[in-house]
Amino acid sequence: MNTPNSNRLSRRAVFQWFAATAAALSAGEAALFGAESPLLQSAKPPASTGYGTDPELLRAYKPGELWPLTFNPVQKACVVALCDVLLPADHLGPSASSLGVPEFVDEWVSAPYPVQQEDRPLILEGLAWMVSEAASRFQREVPALEAAQLEALCESVCQPERVRAGFKNAARFFHKMRGLAMGAYFSTPAGWAAIGYVGNTPLAKFDGPPAEVLGKLGVEQTVE
Amino acid sequence: MALITSSKSQSAYDVIIVGSGAGGAQMAYTLCLGGLKCVMLEAGRNYQPALETPMFQRPDQAPLRGLPTPDKNFGFFDSTIDGGWQVPGEPYTQASEKKEEQFHWWRPRMLGGRTNHWGRISLRNGPYDFKPRSRDGLGLDWPISYVDVDPYYTKVEMLIGVYGTNSGLENTPDSPAGVLLPPPKGRAAELLSQKFGKKLGVPFLSIHRAILTRPLDAETIPARLHPNNPWAQRIVADSMRARAACFWATDCGRGCSTGANYQSTTVHIPPALATGNLDIIPNAHAREVLVNAEGKATGVLYIDKTTGQEQRVSARVVVLAASSGETVRILLNSRGGRGLANSSGLVGKYIMDTVGTNVSGQIPLLENCPPYNEDGAGGSHFYAPWWLYQNQAAGKMDFARGYHIEMGGSRKMPNGSNPVPDDLIQGLYGTKLKEAARRYYGSLVSYSCRGEMIPNKSSFCELDPTLKDKWGIPVLRWHWKWSEQELNQVAHARKTFSELIESMGGTVSKNASDKPLEFIEPGGKVIHEVGGAIMGESAKDSVCNSWNRTWDVKNLFISDGAPFASNSDKNPTLTIMALSWRAADHILEEARRGNL
Ligand SMILES: Cc1cc2nc3c(=O)[nH]c(=O)nc-3n(C[C@H](O)[C@H](O)[C@H](O)COP(=O)(O)OP(=O)(O)OC[C@H]3O[C@@H](n4cnc5c(N)ncnc54)[C@H](O)[C@@H]3O)c2cc1C
Ligand code: SF4
Numbered sequence: 173m174n175t176p177n178s179n180r181l182s183r184r185a186v187f188q189w190f191a192a193t194a195a196a197l198s199a200g201e202a203a204l205f206g207a208e209s210p211l212l213q214s215a216k217p218p219a220s221t222g223y224g225t226d227p228e229l230l231r232a233y234k235p236g237e238l239w240p241l242t243f244n245p246v247q248k249a250c251v252v253a254l255c256d257v258l259l260p261a262d263h264l265g266p267s268a269s270s271l272g273v274p275e276f277v278d279e280w281v282s283a284p285y286p287v288q289q290e291d292r293p294l295i296l297e298g299l300a301w302m303v304s305e306a307a308s309r310f311q312r313e314v315p316a317l318e319a320a321q322l323e324a325l326c327e328s329v330c331q332p333e334r335v336r337a338g339f340k341n342a343a344r345f346f347h348k349m350r351g352l353a354m355g356a357y358f359s360t361p362a363g364w365a366a367i368g369y370v371g372n373t374p375l376a377k378f379d380g381p382p383a384e385v386l387g388k389l390g391v392e393q394t395v396e
Numbered sequence: 397m398a399l400i401t402s403s404k405s406q407s408a409y410d411v412i413i414v415g416s417g418a419g420g421a422q423m424a425y426t427l428c429l430g431g432l433k434c435v436m437l438e439a440g441r442n443y444q445p446a447l448e449t450p451m452f453q454r455p456d457q458a459p460l461r462g463l464p465t466p467d468k469n470f471g472f473f474d475s476t477i478d479g480g481w482q483v484p485g486e487p488y489t490q491a492s493e494k495k496e497e498q499f500h501w502w503r504p505r506m507l508g509g510r511t512n513h514w515g516r517i518s519l520r521n522g523p524y525d526f527k528p529r530s531r532d533g534l535g536l537d538w539p540i541s542y543v544d545v546d547p548y549y550t551k552v553e554m555l556i557g558v559y560g561t562n563s564g565l566e567n568t569p570d571s572p573a574g575v576l577l578p579p580p581k582g583r584a585a586e587l588l589s590q591k592f593g594k595k596l597g598v599p600f601l602s603i604h605r606a607i608l609t610r611p612l613d614a615e616t617i618p619a620r621l622h623p624n625n626p627w628a629q630r631i632v633a634d635s636m637r638a639r640a641a642c643f644w645a646t647d648c649g650r651g652c653s654t655g656a657n658y659q660s661t662t663v664h665i666p667p668a669l670a671t672g673n674l675d676i677i678p679n680a681h682a683r684e685v686l687v688n689a690e691g692k693a694t695g696v697l698y699i700d701k702t703t704g705q706e707q708r709v710s711a712r713v714v715v716l717a718a719s720s721g722e723t724v725r726i727l728l729n730s731r732g733g734r735g736l737a738n739s740s741g742l743v744g745k746y747i748m749d750t751v752g753t754n755v756s757g758q759i760p761l762l763e764n765c766p767p768y769n770e771d772g773a774g775g776s777h778f779y780a781p782w783w784l785y786q787n788q789a790a791g792k793m794d795f796a797r798g799y800h801i802e803m804g805g806s807r808k809m810p811n812g813s814n815p816v817p818d819d820l821i822q823g824l825y826g827t828k829l830k831e832a833a834r835r836y837y838g839s840l841v842s843y844s845c846r847g848e849m850i851p852n853k854s855s856f857c858e859l860d861p862t863l864k865d866k867w868g869i870p871v872l873r874w875h876w877k878w879s880e881q882e883l884n885q886v887a888h889a890r891k892t893f894s895e896l897i898e899s900m901g902g903t904v905s906k907n908a909s910d911k912p913l914e915f916i917e918p919g920g921k922v923i924h925e926v927g928g929a930i931m932g933e934s935a936k937d938s939v940c941n942s943w944n945r946t947w948d949v950k951n952l953f954i955s956d957g958a959p960f961a962s963n964s965d966k967n968p969t970l971t972i973m974a975l976s977w978r979a980a981d982h983i984l985e986e987a988r989r990g991n992l
Contacts, residue, residue: 223467223472225479225484226477227467229448229472229473232457233457237459238459258826259830264827276456279459280460283460283465285466285467288460330822330824331823350825354814355461355463356456356461358815359456359809359811364809367810368766368767368834368838369807370768371645371771372452372809373769374643374644374645375645375771376643378769380583380587381583381587381765381768384766386584386587388765389761390591391584391591393581393582395561395579
């Protein structure tokens, strides 16, 4: 558990973690959020520098190239499950996990910059919360949760005004993850199609909004 | 002559130009085409837009989806190099710990300076803007008038290419017929703001931006810019032909690889180099202007950043255009820190930024529009010039100077941050969340106040008594204060923008604060800082004369924003260029007469 980048976790380690997080949860949310447990891996990310003030701009980057990533398989599985319940495959486009959103979240929590480092404990602790909620509410590992069970998890945290006392931090985690996932999702070509962005392609002329839109708005094009 | 290293520099030049941004590059352009041998010192590295601009790169190809970091403050793809709100190893300090008394200083370190990533908004000052004190008794008058600058505005507009329309509105000058390039069509949010603005008396119309909406006319413009100089005309025509028209995609803040917008690296510097009269030394950080016993400038002492060594270069004339703050710093550090051109004591005084505040909102009418391409010219198409001059003249308002409105709101490329505010998607996830994002995308608008700050005695900079940068050069310490004038102005702007949003049936986004001192953009944040070496009528009350020439040192000129005696609501760069061209003509004339 102490090697952040170990790709494989033994079943034994996973069950130990479940047990530990479930125990922590029974002691109340405070024991999970803000706790410095090595199981939560909320310690600082491995030392690394950023990309500097003059990075190469023309090449494509992949998460993990510039600084080491954080998530172990359990955390990764939680992020995939959450991102895909937030932004599933549907009539508007593919799932978040198929657009690299979980990898982006990993890149984010691992980044050597202040904003991201501030988000890191919240996200890692939130993932641990998912594990323990899945265990205590449904007696399952997160990847084994059914859609309705994942939705039930979301329901308990998605309304900031209606979140019950013990779930405040989990709700913060949910909103942080939703914002990150939406940003990452809608900045891909498939995300553009989903949200309705059209562009980033050279045009011979710029026509402005089509007649249909002008009509809907009740305006006329005033520039010839 | 060309891009060189310190060891390749000539023993003497006609003119040393410090800085390669709007002011320095315009200076180099005019002087080199006028036949003078120039060397340009630039603290940053060489930068080549044609080879380095990430035009169609997507956020998902960038680290952290291209979002801002301390390394790239305006996002990964923004063209700023080696700087931003901080430059590593080159700090600045604040005299006060109070937030509202601090100044934020944006500095890139690259050939072309901030012209590589600026917003390209290019507005002329109007006649009132040069004589503000005469009109309302506040601030300072310039020693020049609109008529002195008008021909230079026209020349710069023809050279760099500015789209826009002539509005005929008060103190919002028209350009001569045929000078402006055709403005781009209005976007949905812009047209809607125009329609509803009209009901409130706010005139939204085409903004002026330095972007080629069609290729420049290389057949006729060069002859109008450089009459009787066929050699210059040929060079300028070639350079104009090398610039393509805008192809209506990509963010201008990344720069433009095809030269369709103005950045000095694609517009001013190539023809200046083509004359053979320009040497550029990149990585050359000017520290002091050198002077002789008679008080004449003899050259510049600089740090060659590639070796860390001090170097000297000599010339008959020195022009400082390192951006107003850096120019002040060089002056104050000259003569071993005793300062230069400062007999008035005004070097560093009267620093001004633009007054800013933003209000955003959501407009139901703009929801659920069918997808269509609204990229346009990589930035705004419309703005509203200040419209209440008459009310101010009639004494009906509690602030003396105006603001114009810049607006945002389009179906632009999502940039990696959450495209929908949380309050619109409360409780949502799953397909409902995606549907909501699609519904609200494009329905958000924002309005920014860009107003005139009146110079005051409490906004200035000086050398920090102890701190030095990594080259051992004393750094600047900033002092800042807003007056009631600016605070009343932003209060008015907020009220106006809220009314506008509500008149469109929209909802104003929650604001963090209702106190003007908290919702005014902090000093420097609009990145329009000018002043610090103001021009005036006499050596006693100004640093420069009406030709951007320092009173104390006859062969020392300043061609960035430092000589500004006021900072009208109009963004400063077009005026910096116009005054730089004018000063360069003066230098050429003086050289011809043997006065230098
Ligand atoms: C994001 C952004 C948007 C903007 N939008 C607009 C806009 O829409 N309209 C507008 O009018 N203005 C805008 N501005 C402001 C505009 O960029 C500046 O007014 C303009 O670039 C100033 O020109 P300058 O020559 O004084 O300075 P700069 O363009 O900053 O150039 C100064 C150069 O000097 C170099 N230098 C500094 N110190 C030294 C030294 N000691 N020795 C040697 N070289 C040195 C710097 O590296 C730099 O290259 C914007 C600025 C930013 C950052
Ligand atoms: S919008 Fe036009 S001017 Fe701006 S970067 Fe793109 S092509 Fe160049």
